[in-house]
Amino acid sequence: MEPRISIINKRLQNVKRVVVVASGKGGVGKSLLSSGLALHLEKKGCRVGLLDLDFYGPSSHIILGVHDVFPQEDKGLIPPRVSGISFMSLVFFTHDKPAPFRGGDITNVILELLAITQWGSLDFLIIDMPPGIGDETLDVLRFIKKSEFLVVTTSSKVAYGAVEKLLVILKEQKIPLLGVVENMKQGSSSFVETEVVGRDIRYLGGILFDPHLEDAIGNTDSLSKTTFMKELVVCFDRIFF
Ligand SMILES: Nc1ncnc2c1ncn2[C@@H]1O[C@H](COP(=O)(O)OP(=O)(O)OP(=O)(O)O)[C@@H](O)[C@H]1O
Numbered sequence: 001m002e003p004r005i006s007i008i009n010k011r012l013q014n015v016k017r018v019v020v021v022a023s024g025k026g027g028v029g030k031s032l033l034s035s036g037l038a039l040h041l042e043k044k045g046c047r048v049g050l051l052d053l054d055f056y057g058p059s060s061h062i063i064l065g066v067h068d069v070f071p072q073e074d075k076g077l078i079p080p081r082v083s084g085i086s087f088m089s090l091v092f093f094t095h096d097k098p099a100p101f102r103g104g105d106i107t108n109v110i111l112e113l114l115a116i117t118q119w120g121s122l123d124f125l126i127i128d129m130p131p132g133i134g135d136e137t138l139d140v141l142r143f144i145k146k147s148e149f150l151v152v153t154t155s156s157k158v159a160y161g162a163v164e165k166l167l168v169i170l171k172e173q174k175i176p177l178l179g180v181v182e183n184m185k186q187g188s189s190s191f192v193e194t195e196v197v198g199r200d201i202r203y204l205g206g207i208l209f210d211p212h213l214e215d216a217i218g219n220t221d222s223l224s225k226t227t228f229m230k231e232l233v234v235c236f237d238r239i240f241f
């Protein structure tokens with residue numbers, strides 16, 4: 001019996017919803033969507049936390065422009081607030097150095113982060129996942145029973161091919177799935193929408209490739225004004241408000 005599992009349940013007892021942003025494929029926009037969703041929910045008056053669980057390629061701190069803050073110790077670690085969001089990432093401890101882990105170590109770090117973090121009362125905890133269906137995804141399914149998945153793909157058949165496998169696993173395991181977002185949508189193909197709807201899964205909409213998004217990374221005010229954010233709001237307000 002792993003004692004930290006019971007602590008995790010306690011730590012998350014005042015978190016109403018846990019939204020896991022995942023994809024079978026890398027580079028599809030999970031991190032941008034996680035940060036964007038967290039910022040939007042906070043603007044709507046929700047209490048929001050954001051947890052970056054991508055240990056190899058953490059990027060939420062870059063997107064949010066996190067500088068010179070650190071979790072505060074008080075019977076655990078209280079995440080610093082970044083643009084109103086309670087933010088936790090392994091980069092606070094690795095100082096942005098590479099953090100290569102084997103399978104067992106990943107589980108250990110996830111358990112430790114979840115057991116140590118004092119989120120307090122939240123309406124939403126958003127989790128930015130690494131790509132694929134590896135240890136992190138399996139551990140989240142194991143340790144956070146109230147997880148609801150939000151799956152990201154691009155319009156590419158190659159990306160969707162990998163994403164479809166995640167959709168199958170979620171269905172097999174009866175994990176709540178909020179829907180699929182088609183990010184960096186290009187052209188007018190309805191391939192992804194048709195496939196998703198054909199699986200009886202909610203298609204949340206498409207977000208076009210925004211050529212100005214890169215300039216806004218690291219500045220949450222600029223990010224909030226992008227076309228990317230405007231389209232994101234349309235996709236997510238369908239399910240959250
Ligand atoms: N709608 C969009 N328009 C333009 N650029 C985008 C869009 N969505 C994401 N990007 C860009 O695509 C790149 C990948 O995005 P992001 O890092 O969020 O993907 P990811 O799925 O989290 O990647 P990883 O699998 O490595 O974690 C980033 O440079 C990001 O700025």
Ligand SMILES: [Mg+2]
Pocket residue numbers: 030031032054057059128129130
């Ligand atoms: Mg990412």
